[in-house]
Amino acid sequence: xxxxxxxxxxxxxxxxxxxxxxxxxxxxxxxxxxxxxxxxxxxxxxxxxxxxxxxxxxxxxxxxxxxxxxxxxxxxxxxxxxxxxxxxxxxxxxxxxxxxxxxxxxxxxxxxxxxxxxxxxxxxxxxxxxxxxxxxxxxxxxxxxxxxxxxxxxxxxxxxxxxxxxxxxxxxxxxxxxxxxxxxxxxxxxxxxxxxxxxxxxxxxxxxxxxxxxxxxxxxxxxxxxxxxxxxxxxxxxxxxxxxxxxxxxxxxxxxxxxxxxxxxxxxxxxxxxxxxxxxxxxxxxxxxxxxxxxxxxxxxxxxxxxxxxxxxxxxxxxxxxxxxxxxxxxxxxxxxxxxxxxxxxxxxxxxxxxxxxxxxxxxxxxxxxxxxxxxxxxxxxxxxxxxxxxxxxxxxxxxxxxxxxxxxxxxxxxxxxxx
Numbered sequence: 435x436x437x438x439x440x441x442x443x444x445x446x447x448x449x450x451x452x453x454x455x456x457x458x459x460x461x462x463x464x465x466x467x468x469x470x471x472x473x474x475x476x477x478x479x480x481x482x483x484x485x486x487x488x489x490x491x492x493x494x495x496x497x498x499x500x501x502x503x504x505x506x507x508x509x510x511x512x513x514x515x516x517x518x519x520x521x522x523x524x525x526x527x528x529x530x531x532x533x534x535x536x537x538x539x540x541x542x543x544x545x546x547x548x549x550x551x552x553x554x555x556x557x558x559x560x561x562x563x564x565x566x567x568x569x570x571x572x573x574x575x576x577x578x579x580x581x582x583x584x585x586x587x588x589x590x591x592x593x594x595x596x597x598x599x600x601x602x603x604x605x606x607x608x609x610x611x612x613x614x615x616x617x618x619x620x621x622x623x624x625x626x627x628x629x630x631x632x633x634x635x636x637x638x639x640x641x642x643x644x645x646x647x648x649x650x651x652x653x654x655x656x657x658x659x660x661x662x663x664x665x666x667x668x669x670x671x672x673x674x675x676x677x678x679x680x681x682x683x684x685x686x687x688x689x690x691x692x693x694x695x696x697x698x699x700x701x702x703x704x705x706x707x708x709x710x711x712x713x714x715x716x717x718x719x720x721x722x723x724x725x726x727x728x729x730x731x732x733x734x735x736x737x738x739x740x741x742x743x744x745x746x747x748x749x750x751x752x753x754x755x756x757x758x759x760x761x762x763x764x765x766x767x768x769x770x771x772x773x774x775x776x777x778x779x780x781x782x783x784x785x786x787x788x789x790x791x792x793x794x795x796x797x798x799x800x801x802x803x804x805x806x807x808x809x810x811x812x813x814x815x816x817x818x819x820x821x822x823x824x825x826x827x828x829x830x831x832x833x834x835x836x837x838x839x840x841x842x843x844x845x846x847x848x849x850x851x852x853x854x
Contacts, residue, residue: 442455442716446483446484446487451821453467453470454470455468455470456468458475460495461548463478463481464477464482465480465488465495480492480793484822484841486840508561508596510559510562510565512524512527512540512565513536514555515555517547519555525539525545526538534548536552536555536557537662540565541563542720552649553714561784566600568599569606571594572594572644574591574600575590575593576640576644580632581609587609588606588607588711591604591708592715594606598787603712603715605648605651605709607712608704608705609651611707612704619685622685623650623689624651626682627682627821630679631643636668639665642664645719646658649661650689655686655689655690656690662682662683663683693792698757699760699761704800706732706736706805707802710798713727713728713801714796714800715794720786722786728804728805761854764854767853768798768803768850768851768853769799769801770801770803770848771796771841771848772792772802773792773797773803774845774847774849776800777804779845782844801852803849812851812853813852814851814852815850816847817847817850818848819847820847822839822840822841822842823839823841823846825847827839828844
C-alpha cells in the first residue's frame with residue numbers, strides 16, 4: 435500500500451525551474467523536498483531556492499522555536515562565579531582541577547579559582563565565541579559540519595560569521611569557490627585533503643589536515659608542505675593515506691612554482707568572491723553601508739590583500755598592474771536575478787527594508803553586480819526572462835487576479851553582466 439503523500443507546494447529553484455514538491459521537513463539551514471518522480475526526498479539549502487519561495491517556506495514551515503534552537507547551537511553550558519575579592523568569572527569548566535580548586539576557561543584564557551573564595555556559582559549559557567579561542571571555535575564547527583562540498587563550506591562560513599570570525603569565514607568561502615570549479619588543480623588538491631580528513635577518526639589528525647587545507651588555500655605553500663609532513667608522521671601506520679599525502683605534497687610544490695601573475699589573478703577573483711559573500715551574510719550591515727563598502731573600499735581591500743599575500747610593499751604598483759592586465763579572453767557572466775530592480779528601477783521600492791528582508795544569496799548577487807560594474811570591465815549587459823513569472827511581470831493568484839511579480843518587481847526580466 436502506497437504511503438499517503440502530504441500537501442504539495444510549487445517551488446522555484448535558482449535556475450528558474452519550478453517543481454510541485456511535498457515539503458518533508460525544514461530547519462534553519464534548509465528544506466527537504468520530495469520531487470515528483472523521485473522517491474527519495476532531497477535536501478536543499480535555502481539559498482538554492484528562489485528567494486521569494488525560500489522566504490515563503492521559511493515563514494510557513496519554520497517555527498520561531500526552531501530559529502531559537504539554531505541560535506542555541508552557539509551556546510554551551512558554563513558557570514558565572516563571583517569570588518570574595520569581588521571578581522566575576524564566566525566560562526566553561528576545565529577538567530583536571532585538583533581538590534580545592536575550580537578551573538574555568540574562556541577565549542581570554544584559563545582561570546584558577548580557590549573553592550573557599552567562591553561566594554556564588556550560577557549555571558549559565560556561554561556564547562561559543564566567548565568560551566573558546568578562535569582556533570578552538572573553528573575546530574568545533576568543523577567537527578560539527580564536517581565540510582566536504584562547496585555548500586558545506588558556505589555553511590561553515592556562515593557559522594564563522596555568527597561566531598564573529600570574519601577572516602576565517604572568508605577562508606571558508608574561498609574553499610567553496612574553489613570546489614565549484616573542480617577542474618582546477620588546486621581544487622583537486624583540496625579535494626584530496628578533504629577526502630583524507632573524512633576517513634580519519636583521530637581528532638588531532640583531522641585538525642592537522644584542516645590546518646594544511648587553510649594554509650594551502652592562503653597560498654602559504656611552505657607552511658602547508660611542513661604541515662603535510664606533520665600529518666605524515668601522525669599517520670605512520672596508514673600507507674594508503676601516506677600515498678595520498680605524497681600526491682598532495684607534489685601538487686603543493688607545483689603551486690609554489692606557478693607563475694606569479696597567474697596566481698595573483700586567480701587569487702583576486704577568489705578573494706573578491708569571499709569578501710562579497712562575507713559582507714552579504716553580515717546582517718548587522720545596512721544596505722547603504724554595504725553599497726558604500728563595495729563602491730569605495732572593497733577594491734582597496736582586495737589590492738591590500740594581494741600585496742600582503744604575495745609580499746609586495748604597500749606602495750608597489752605591481753599588483754594593480756597585473757590585475758589590470760588580466761587575460762582579456764576570460765569572459766565571465768553574472769546575473770543580478772531578484773536584485774535587478776535595485777539597479778534598473780531603484781525608485782520602485784525602498785531598498786533598505788528589502789535588503790533586511792531578502793535572503794543572503796540575493797544580497798550577494800546584488801553586491802557582486804555592483805562590484806563588477808564599478809571595478810571590473812563590463813563587456814555587455816543583457817536581460818534574461820524572470821524565472822518566477824516567466825517574463826510576464828505578473829503572478830496569477832487563486833482568485834484569478836494578477837499581482838506584480840515579487841522577484842522582478844514587474845520588470846519581466848533580470849540584468850545579466852558579461853564581464854572580465
